[in-house]
Amino acid sequence: MKKHAIIVAGGKGSRMDSMQPKQFLLIGGKPVLMHTLEAFHRADASIGILLVLSESYIPHWKELCEKFSFSIPHRIVTGGHERFQSVKNGLDVIEEECLIAIHDGVRPFVSMEIILASYELASKKGNAVTAVKSKDTIRYEEPGVSRSLEREHCYMVQTPQTFLSGQIKEAYAKASHSSFTDDASVLEANGGRIFINEGSYDNFKITTPEDLLLAESLLQKKEARH
Amino acid sequence: MKKHAIIVAGGKGSRMDSMQPKQFLLIGGKPVLMHTLEAFHRADASIGILLVLSESYIPHWKELCEKFSFSIPHRIVTGGHERFQSVKNGLDVIEEECLIAIHDGVRPFVSMEIILASYELASKKGNAVTAVKSKDTIRYEEPGVSRSLEREHCYMVQTPQTFLSGQIKEAYAKASHSSFTDDASVLEANGGRIFINEGSYDNFKITTPEDLLLAESLLQKKEARH
Numbered sequence: 001m002k003k004h005a006i007i008v009a010g011g012k013g014s015r016m017d018s019m020q021p022k023q024f025l026l027i028g029g030k031p032v033l034m035h036t037l038e039a040f041h042r043a044d045a046s047i048g049i050l051l052v053l054s055e056s057y058i059p060h061w062k063e064l065c066e067k068f069s070f071s072i073p074h075r076i077v078t079g080g081h082e083r084f085q086s087v088k089n090g091l092d093v094i095e096e097e098c099l100i101a102i103h104d105g106v107r108p109f110v111s112m113e114i115i116l117a118s119y120e121l122a123s124k125k126g127n128a129v130t131a132v133k134s135k136d137t138i139r140y141e142e143p144g145v146s147r148s149l150e151r152e153h154c155y156m157v158q159t160p161q162t163f164l165s166g167q168i169k170e171a172y173a174k175a176s177h178s179s180f181t182d183d184a185s186v187l188e189a190n191g192g193r194i195f196i197n198e199g200s201y202d203n204f205k206i207t208t209p210e211d212l213l214l215a216e217s218l219l220q221k222k223e224a225r226h
Numbered sequence: 227m228k229k230h231a232i233i234v235a236g237g238k239g240s241r242m243d244s245m246q247p248k249q250f251l252l253i254g255g256k257p258v259l260m261h262t263l264e265a266f267h268r269a270d271a272s273i274g275i276l277l278v279l280s281e282s283y284i285p286h287w288k289e290l291c292e293k294f295s296f297s298i299p300h301r302i303v304t305g306g307h308e309r310f311q312s313v314k315n316g317l318d319v320i321e322e323e324c325l326i327a328i329h330d331g332v333r334p335f336v337s338m339e340i341i342l343a344s345y346e347l348a349s350k351k352g353n354a355v356t357a358v359k360s361k362d363t364i365r366y367e368e369p370g371v372s373r374s375l376e377r378e379h380c381y382m383v384q385t386p387q388t389f390l391s392g393q394i395k396e397a398y399a400k401a402s403h404s405s406f407t408d409d410a411s412v413l414e415a416n417g418g419r420i421f422i423n424e425g426s427y428d429n430f431k432i433t434t435p436e437d438l439l440l441a442e443s444l445l446q447k448k449e450a451r452h
Contacts, residue, residue, distance in 0.1 A: 137383040137408045148411040157363040182363045185374040201434050214440040
């Protein structure tokens with residue numbers, strides 16, 4: 001079955017000590033987002049890549065592509081105000097029945113193995129949600145409720161989250177609100193059962209200055225190996 | 227009220243690509259554990275530091291202290307097979323009524339602010355559990371149950387976890403099992419209500435090779451500032 005990837009990069013980077021949205025920050029001398037697109041292209045060059053960008057950053061991205069002679073084929077889709085709308089815009093331009101991996105633009109270290117396993121599991125079960133066991137104890141806190149959750153049952157959700165196109169499109173079409181923080185939750189709200197694809201600790205999301213520092217070190221280490 | 231800190235370093239480091247338990251690995255040229263003890267001493271030199279070590283590593287630690295001319299006063303307590311027993315051994319040697327911060331030996335980047343705020347909150351409320359909001363969506367998974375938790379309600383628990391000595395000793399004495407992954411859960415199992423002390427993303431636990439890489443980069447960055 002044909003494979004697509006929706007790379008979501010609508011963020012404006014409020015948690016980072018930088019004016020530049022984090023998907024454009026340079027790691028190893030190249031924008032984060034280019035590393036992410038490369039990871040999918042390297043995993044399988046036949047994957048149809050859709051990049052969702054906030055409208056105001058599209059010209060900037062095009063300039064970057066020129067500047068870095070970035071040649072990986074991809075289609076640009078205009079994002080919405082929230083992540084939900086950005087993903088939906090991506091889903092709307094995919095017409096054929098296929099497998100769709102939805103991935104955060106700021107997770108550049110996703111491995112080929114994780115990407116391929118995610119499509120594989122989704123082709124069998126209908127979905128595959130990449131996640132790793134939490135290293136920390138998790139507490140659930142809301143007014144009047146404070147409780148510790150057993151660590152072995154807690155997964156930190158990552159991406160890619162990969163779906164049969166029909167199932168995820170239906171879930172997005174029927175969603176009653178737009179404040180979901182990931183796609184698995186959208187599917188689940190529509191009654192879907194989730195299947196976990198084993199992630200890895202280095203498939204982290206670049207969110208804070210510490211993450212950027214780690215990203216830079218990981219790249220240096222990888223380059224030193226070659 | 228007198229302040230104590232129990233630094234728990236009983237681990238044997240199974241998740242790290244290294245034969246050396248992670249608390250003894252060098253960062254910035256010095257064992258992780260020395261950075262951790264220094265953080266408490268720097269925050270308040272009057273804190274009575276108890277270091278819980280697995281019996282087999284006590285001679286190694288003493289050699290390291292000599293080698294690195296490590297002069298921060300501390301008392302060594304022999305650990306148990308599980309974290310629970312190690313903490314309990316630490317609690318058992320503290321006789322006076324005081325505030326006790328329990329801290330992971332492999333969280334060397336705990337700031338002075340977090341340590342002092344933790345004692346302060348515990349002196350008012352009886353306990354203070356350091357935690358930060360999760361950056362990732364958390365899923366709770368067990369056979370037959372798979373559900374997404376709202377990110378804004380999920381905290382990743384860190385240390386220090388600080389308590390009035392009487393309350394935590396009672397909770398440890400009455401605990402019905404020993405598989406707790408943190409001290410807040412022990413208190414909670416005894417009916418205690420937990421109070422959150424705001425942590426930080428760089429107060430992370432050195433668990434994986436990526437963590438070690440980040441630790442090294444953070445230290446280099448800090449040194450460059452001085």
